[in-house]
Amino acid sequence: MTELFYLSATEMLGLLRARQISAVELTEAHLRRIDEVNGQVNAVVTLVADQALAEARVLDDDLARGHWRGPLHGLPIAYKDLTDTAGIRTTYGSPIYAGHVPDTDALVVRRARAAGAITVGKTNTPEFGTGSHTVNEVFGPTRNPYDLTRSAGGSSGGAAAALASGMVPLADGSDMGGSLRNPASFCNVVGLRPTPGRVPDASEIAAWFSLSVSGPMARTVGDAALMMSVISGFAPTSPFAIREDGSGFAGSLECDVAALRVAWSPNLGGLPVDPETAAVTARAPEVLSGLGAKVEQVRLDLSDAEDAFRTYRAWHYANAFGDLPADRLGPNVAWNVEQGRAVTGADLARAERLRSGLFQRMNAFFDTFDILIAPVSQVPPFPIGRPYVTEVAGTPMPDYLAWMRSAYWITMLHAPAxxxxxxxxxGGLPVGVQIVGRPWADLTVLKVAHAFERATGHGARRPALGG
Structure with a gap:
């Protein structure tokens, strides 16, 4: 029998609605699981157990009176430590904000709470979400539940590890260069980078910056869609917020895979890929072909994304963190700020031309294909003690960013992935496949992901963790 904490969020909701369990019982089960395994994994870095139980009691009282709060009624959620939570410590993984307690909730928190979600705590992230390895000076590293000597990825590594080890059924994350996708791949869970504007963010310093997005993480595609139905939808705080509400994500994920035209790129145009990762992801086109899809291996050239991404990213870091005390910033953030201060108007103009050309070429590409599939990460989970990957398949990586090109090149397409x-x-290390759709085709991506998940069953394999 599956432990209560490893049921899908959808299954938990069914039990709650049928009064077979209470929100208090469900919350207590997850709090016990956190107590049992978090010391090994270090995924949940701020726990608000008393508050969570108080919220659960209120929700149980609501249900006793016949009031169902919303689609997440009674489900425990932990939020990434970059996501503001009113009255709950939010450090952004930085010693500068080690004691910071926000006054307001971020939009995803407000929407999830309004839908009945119960806040249990915050999940670990590298400083300001910088890098695809979750470690910081405030809380230390998050370990991979499938191998505690390995990285959980990042920057939503705490969220992915908490999900994989049964500490929460749902979590939020954010993604600029792969921070929803890489940890999902490393921890055998699902992460969706939505089309920018699908889950609106609010910023007073970079409202037009579209590379970073918020999105859902879950153990199943259906659960990720459930969370998307709540956190997506228009908000006037974002100048490019998409007008559609989230209701479409609450419907069926069934689709006619046989009608799909699928492009398969094993290396996104020549990127080095670790042989073990390549061997696992090479099975993905066979799965979709077996479901009837027309799959074609393609040769892509996404190399223009490299200069464009690095330029925009550097500019953003100088803009967002350039006024913080340099001597208190970690090396990755400080390096990005330094790079950003060197960006010129000519650099930004070049980046804009490169990104625009890439967008138009891929727009034509998606007239021919419905979906692109490719590796998420170029390597499997790496040893926890390494700050980043320095070599991929014999190719040296020049800096801490380079090994994640397979994710951040996709970022530049303005597409859901x-x-x-x-x-x-x-050796038992998880590997994910990246399913990419045309911009705004988030639901199509989830439907294909759901079909793939159901055909393979890899997501049902749990780590061997215990007290």
Missing amino acids: ASVPCGFTP
């Missing part, structure tokens, strides 16, 4: 479990290396 999901990481879905694809299998395991011979």
